[in-house]
Amino acid sequence: MYKPTIFIVDDDQAMRDSLSWLLETTGHPVKTYSSAQEFLQQYDHSPGCMLLDVRLPGMSGLQLQQKMRAENISLPVIIISGHGDVPMAVKAMQQGALTFLEKPFRDQELLDNIQIALEKDELKRNREAESAKVLSRVESLTPREKEVMDIMIQGKPSREIAEYYGISVKTVEVHRARVMEKMQAGSLPELVRMLLALEAY
Secondary structure: OOOOEEEEEOOOHHHHHHHHHHHHHOOOOEEEEOOHHHHHHHOOOOOEEEEEEOOOOOOOHHHHHHHHHHOOOOOOEEEEEOHHHHHHHHHHHHOOOOEEEEOOOOHHHHHHHHHHHHHHHHHHHHHHHHHHHHHHHHHOOOHHHHHHHHHHOOOOOHHHHHHHHOOOHHHHHHHHHHHHHHHOOOOHHHHHHHHHHHHHO
16 A cells, blocks of 8 residues: 655754654655755655754755745645754744654654644545545536526525526426536535535635
């Protein structure tokens, strides 16, 4: 079974080696980078999470976070900071990092946080995939089917929809059936839930 990757961005070779050894012995695939620039050049949008040192040569950890947002890289980030970096780590969390661990940290604390981060990444990717499927179904509807669907989800009966568009009730029923078929919805409440989830996303 394919496993998500832990991406380590830290300019300290000893720290990279230590973290890699720990994570690989617990079954996690690992990729390491000595700078933010190196990560940005090589990352291929694979699933996983990031362990990020806030102090890096060139582009800082905070700047990398901003760049990741700009490039739509949504990996959950766990900040690794030294004692003097705590204010920076707090700022990183305000920018969306999951948590920060102050060096030296316990192995189990790191592993627990990685598990949370990986679950969050999987959930987000599943939601993205589901939203993409629903959006594709919506785009398969004709303009009239979309119009009928918009009124259907308000709970309006076919007769009212027919009067609104000046078409027969039978034609509305045909449109309704096609909407349900194309959207792969078993019921009106299911269709409503799909569209609300798409809006929320």
